Amino acid sequence: MRLYVTPASPWVRRVRVTILELGIEDRFEFVQTRWPHSWGTRTVAMPADFTAATPVMRIPALVTDTVTLTDSHAICDYLNAEFGNYRLLARDGAARWRALSTIAIASGVLEAQIMRRAETLRAEPERSDDFIAKMRDRTFRCFAALEEHLPTFGTTFDLAQITTAVACSYDDWRYGPDWRGAAPKLAAWFDQTAERPSMKATFPAETPQR
Numbered sequence: 001m002r003l004y005v006t007p008a009s010p011w012v013r014r015v016r017v018t019i020l021e022l023g024i025e026d027r028f029e030f031v032q033t034r035w036p037h038s039w040g041t042r043t044v045a046m047p048a049d050f051t052a053a054t055p056v057m058r059i060p061a062l063v064t065d066t067v068t069l070t071d072s073h074a075i076c077d078y079l080n081a082e083f084g085n086y087r088l089l090a091r092d093g094a095a096r097w098r099a100l101s102t103i104a105i106a107s108g109v110l111e112a113q114i115m116r117r118a119e120t121l122r123a124e125p126e127r128s129d130d131f132i133a134k135m136r137d138r139t140f141r142c143f144a145a146l147e148e149h150l151p152t153f154g155t156t157f158d159l160a161q162i163t164t165a166v167a168c169s170y171d172d173w174r175y176g177p178d179w180r181g182a183a184p185k186l187a188a189w190f191d192q193t194a195e196r197p198s199m200k201a202t203f204p205a206e207t208p209q210r
Contacts, residue, residue, distance in 0.1 A: 001027055001028050002029045002053075002063040003015065003030055003062050003063075004031045004054065004059050004060060004061040004063075005030050005033065005060055006033050006034075006035065006059055007204055007206070008204055008205065008207040010110045010166045010170040012060045013169075014072050014076065015062075015072050016198075016201075017166065017199065017202055018088060018159065020197070020198035021088065021162070022080075022083050022087075024079070031050075032208065033059060035209070037121045037209070038121070039121075040118025041121070043057075055070075058070050073103075076088070076089070076159055077089065088157075099158060099159060100160075102160035102163070102164060103159060103163050105142050105149070106142070106163035106167045107163060108142050109142045109167040110163070110166070110170070112136075112139045112142070113139060113175075115135050116132055116136060116139075119131050119135070136175075140178075142167075143167075143171075143183040143186055146167075146183065146186055147183040147185050149164075150185060150186065157196065161193065165193045165196075168186065168194075169190070169194060169199065169203070169204070170204065173203075
């Protein structure tokens with residue numbers, strides 16, 4: 001299987017942590033992509049194999065012998081079903097819906113983080129400080145909501161916890177510790193979770209530029 005990646009993307013990291021937690025890293029060819037800083041607001045030229053795999057120009061993108069998936073939710077669902085025997089996300093029932101409830105909020109954080117990042121990369125005359133503040137407020141609101149989900153977290157580091165941990169880590173890395181004041185119990189949980197080998201092995205770094 002071929003997986004298109006970049007070290008800065010929390011969506012990519014979510015998939016890479018899933019792969020490590022399932023112990024299937026040796027099944028993948030990881031293809032490093034390179035993005036100019038204009039990616040957030042302009043169409044950028046990418047290699048033909050990448051655009052063939054993901055015409056929506058979205059990462060991560062997974063290419064297998066039978067299917068191509070261009071969304072981290074779909075990729076994680078596929079890996080969980082095909083290689084995890086539904087260990088990271090229940091196949092059905094109340095446990096599945098509880099996890100998806102958490103994943104939806106944590107994914108909302110990731111979306112706001114990426115939109116905030118794209119806006120900060122605009123040239124200053126075009127940049128909207130109001131939009132940046134709106135995305136920041138959204139993340140803080142969602143972190144506070146995620147703190148309320150902590151009692152539902154089980155002993156398995158599942159997709160709900162993976163997505164939440166990746167969201168916490170990205171804010172720490174990209175924007176600093178301010179979010180911790182909005183959700184101190186979540187921050188304490190994350191500090192322990194960040195010590196997992198899968199989290200340490202996938203710590204974010206800036207995307208290679210062209």
